Amino acid sequence: MTKKISIKDIAKELELSITTVSFVINGKAEEMGISESTINKVMDLIVKRDYTPNNAARLLRTGKSNTIGLIVEDLGNYFFGNVAKVIELEASKRGYNVFLSSTDNNAKTAKELIRKMRNSSVDGLIITPTRGLKDELDKLTADHVPYVLFDRQIHEVDANYVVLDNHKGAYDLTKHLIKNGYEDIGFVTIISEMSQMDERERGYRDAMQDAGLLIDKSQVLKVRFDDPYDEVVAAIGKFVKRRKGLDALFFATNYLGVYGIEALKKVKIKIPYDMAVVSFDDNDLFRLFTPSITVAAQPIREIAVEAIDLLLSVIKSGVKESHSTGKVVSPELIQRESSPPKL
Amino acid sequence: MTKKISIKDIAKELELSITTVSFVINGKAEEMGISESTINKVMDLIVKRDYTPNNAARLLRTGKSNTIGLIVEDLGNYFFGNVAKVIELEASKRGYNVFLSSTDNNAKTAKELIRKMRNSSVDGLIITPTRGLKDELDKLTADHVPYVLFDRQIHEVDANYVVLDNHKGAYDLTKHLIKNGYEDIGFVTIISEMSQMDERERGYRDAMQDAGLLIDKSQVLKVRFDDPYDEVVAAIGKFVKRRKGLDALFFATNYLGVYGIEALKKVKIKIPYDMAVVSFDDNDLFRLFTPSITVAAQPIREIAVEAIDLLLSVIKSGVKESHSTGKVVSPELIQRESSPPKL
DNA sequence: CTGAAAGCGCTTACAG
């Protein structure tokens, strides 16, 4: 890079002190009582020379980087990709840069990322936590590093968070099925210590119970997060074949729904004629598939904005005094073709 | 944040000079002839105290940030989200952090992003260029800022780039249709100054011509990139209705394919019975849709790795001497259910 | 084999 212009150059050209120039750059000119004509002179030259302060020097001096770290589960995923996009945009509006990375839900990766980002002096972090991240998060708290969790919380950690009302989403989705006449509703989820999966299951169970419908064991399928694609598809296929009476299927998460569509296709079950289908989380496939799939959608923009605002408020107010606050946003039930009134 | 430990603390605790400690941290101890016992003492304490150098100070002193900027079109998009993910991962392996951002194909946004990232002292940039970015890119070249373009090039700019062989992808896809007996193949694309869209159209035209098939005007539909979703869907619907003979449709890009599926659904044209469909770029929807859609897929990992390697090699070798190099990667034809041999 | 010192570009308490 070419030699950049520095505050010293500006000061020299104007025959002013560095201090004076610095004051006007940082908007402290007024309160320091710099004359208006001086302010204007400086402002003009800054524009003319296209001067921008050196961030590294500023950071070194002030300890403020105006950068936040964003750690998501999977950037290649519709939900996280779009959340990242909105957070980046909103952060930018507020004068912040964003370091971005994916964990692939791997705790070791997550720990390394947190470490690396702290090392890069981020002012704060927005994190989709993985399992086994408690110690790392406690360390952040102990070191007064502002952070907010999103998409899921870790119950043992007292942290700021933004999450979806997963119980409500699952409850509403189940109720929608029941109202449309479905009774033998299967539930497909992943084995997980993640709070949000538990709550979705609770939502499903509560809605069934409130409608006086019993759930037996063969009605719920749990697969492992890291099971390979083929196995999961096969497991879902076997599940629906074995349990004869099912008239509807609830997929607890985005990617399970995608796998589930594939599985039903393979075992030649037609949606919605043979079986209604609903899923948590929206995506392009669900919207455009024939039939389109009924979902409980996460309000991406709202989640992103809440997360960045919460983080910046913590950064500004300082971590110590503020108690942890949690935001819960409501999912949106989007009724589509996959769950019509039962014939 | 708590006060971090500095090189001074390490030096003091060991009763060594800062210089010595710095040499061992930077692996220059050997060549400077520091005794092995000293090296070990320093190493041990660094680990024990969990010391990590302050990046800001280092950057200020050396001008090297070990950070690159990545500017993509749309993080929420399957292709770009996944490319970003791989680039981030590979950069991380090579000791680099990544600033990430989307332009939404808006030149003004792109310019601001470049400016902001330069301001953050990135060592180099990987950019999906928008139209009208020539001046900005020339300025990068003039200022010796390393950068590589990806996904598309701007022909008037002499830059490093990694692009897909778009002509080959479109040619192969068209040939595949022709081989399967389709003759009246429509082409839906966007009006664009982007080189890759031109090449896809050329690929389509060349394949048709090589097969002795004529193309008339009513066979090609061009929509504007920024036309709203509804309008594009309506336009595609009208297009296929008006042009009666069409037996196959080629969508020149990912999102047009998605819109196209929606449009065909609306006008009740059944794929592949009434019309075969192929599209450029793969995604979940194309893979899982019924029928699944034949595509020319971009090798995401290869593109990402080529881009980061090219950038880092430029960063390392210095911009001035190296001539611009371009990498062209081949798309992969994935045959699926939407383009069976014509009955 | 090791150290004292300059300097990267800022901000800010202190002085006038």
Add this chain to the structure above:
DNA sequence: CTGAAAGCGCTTACAG
């Protein structure tokens, strides 16, 4: 109303 100077944490040319 404005300036001289210290110091943030490093790296590195120079000296011994």
